Amino acid sequence: MAAAVRLARRHLGLTAPNPSVGAIVVADGPDGRRVVGRGVTALGGRPHAEPQALRQAGDAARGATLYVTLEPCSHHGVTPPCVEAIIAAGIVRVVAAVSDPDPRVAGRGFARLAAAGIAVTTGVAEASAADGLCGHLARVRLGRPHVLLKLAVSADRRIGRRDVANLAITGPAARARAQLMRAETDAVAVGIGTAEIDDPALTVRLPGLAAASPVRVVFDAAARLAPRSRLAQTAREIRVIDLVAAGADPDRCAALAALGVEILPVARGADGRLDLAAALTALAAGGITSVLVEGGAEIAAALARRDLIDAVALFESDTVVGPDGLALPAILAAALAADGGSFDVAGREIWGPDRLTLFHRRAVP
Numbered sequence: 001m002a003a004a005v006r007l008a009r010r011h012l013g014l015t016a017p018n019p020s021v022g023a024i025v026v027a028d029g030p031d032g033r034r035v036v037g038r039g040v041t042a043l044g045g046r047p048h049a050e051p052q053a054l055r056q057a058g059d060a061a062r063g064a065t066l067y068v069t070l071e072p073c074s075h076h077g078v079t080p081p082c083v084e085a086i087i088a089a090g091i092v093r094v095v096a097a098v099s100d101p102d103p104r105v106a107g108r109g110f111a112r113l114a115a116a117g118i119a120v121t122t123g124v125a126e127a128s129a130a131d132g133l134c135g136h137l138a139r140v141r142l143g144r145p146h147v148l149l150k151l152a153v154s155a156d157r158r159i160g161r162r163d164v165a166n167l168a169i170t171g172p173a174a175r176a177r178a179q180l181m182r183a184e185t186d187a188v189a190v191g192i193g194t195a196e197i198d199d200p201a202l203t204v205r206l207p208g209l210a211a212a213s214p215v216r217v218v219f220d221a222a223a224r225l226a227p228r229s230r231l232a233q234t235a236r237e238i239r240v241i242d243l244v245a246a247g248a249d250p251d252r253c254a255a256l257a258a259l260g261v262e263i264l265p266v267a268r269g270a271d272g273r274l275d276l277a278a279a280l281t282a283l284a285a286g287g288i289t290s291v292l293v294e295g296g297a298e299i300a301a302a303l304a305r306r307d308l309i310d311a312v313a314l315f316e317s318d319t320v321v322g323p324d325g326l327a328l329p330a331i332l333a334a335a336l337a338a339d340g341g342s343f344d345v346a347g348r349e350i351w352g353p354d355r356l357t358l359f360h361r362r363a364v365p
């Protein structure tokens with residue numbers, strides 16, 4: 001199952017709105033157990049993982065075990081049900097990690113397999129598989145994408161400076177790691193303040209991964225995104241969605257739309273600003289299952305206030321920004337605090353001189 005989870009990870013961020021699933025067929029041979037087929041959900045979401053693994057296994061699938069990270073589908077969607085392919089191939093045992101909450105599946109996949117006499121085990125390595133399926137699980141269960149907030153803080157707990165564009169807090173290794181996060185998500189988002197100050201491209205520039213650049217999203221209530229910005233100017237190459245408040249200046253919206261920027265109007269919240277929950281729902285309706293939020297402080301704090309952050313990637317460096325830098329918003333510092341916070345540490349990594357801590361929102365009991 002660990003191998004299937006790693007396999008699924010390869011297409012993370014590249015299969016939306018489908019999840020990236022990993023499937024491995026293991027057969028008993030004269031020399032012991034061996035892998036005879038591997039499959040990962042194809043780019044764009046289809047074909048699913050299982051038929052690919054079964055095709056690779058061919059006749060060796062007869063009597064074999066299938067390890068799969070998500071409950072195989074039982075519905076006639078765009079593709080025929082995976083359970084039928086599994087039964088037809090002669091698989092005798094299915095080991096799965098996560099049950100599919102998609103209402104079209106939701107237990108029916110396992111039930112169909114069991115009815116065909118296949119031994120079914122589920123819940124194996126569930127937490128690590130669910131990590132890679134977090135976008136699908138959030139979209140189906142919550143109707144919004146999974147939200148990962150990326151933050152870089154200096155030794156004096158600053159996350160940037162109002163007067164300096166693209167202030168480097170972390171080093172090149174940490175920044176490459178952050179680009180990998182972009183490659184693994186469906187969309188990368190910033191607030192309009194960050195878009196104006198940094199004029200970011202928000203693309204993936206890692207060698208070999210340029211095609212993995214996610215959809216770029218701006219929280220931009222008043223449609224302030226500049227037509228001359230890098231985002232607007234490259235909208236025809238890599239999608240840009242501008243989340244504007246209903247009633248935003250139609251001329252500004254039209255100028256951006258003419259450049260290929262997709263204008264997505266969203267209701268205003270009680271505070272008169274963009275309703276962030278509605279904005280995320282609109283993204284999910286458009287097939288986006290995961291969002292990496294990269295800044296700035298204001299959007300991060302606003303998401304935290306509405307309890308819309310599922311995970312945080314906190315990079316910490318020894319750089320000193322100085323007292324006039326932007327402080328890590330208090331609400332985030334409190335949420336990430338070791339005692340009394342609302343997030344748990346899910347992993348730690350070292351990138352050059354910088355540290356990365358991954359936090360997951362603590363599950364509500």
Ligand code: AOF
Pocket residue numbers: 017018019020021040041045046047048049050070071072073076077078079082100102105
């Ligand atoms: C699987 N294996 O590799 C994936 C699955 O629109 P469709 O027909 O492609 O079905 C999409 C649903 O199938 C999706 O919402 C999720 O429940 C499941 N994804 N299932 O058996 C796979 N990617």
Ligand code: ZN
Pocket residue numbers: 048049050072073074080081082083
């Ligand atoms: Zn399927």
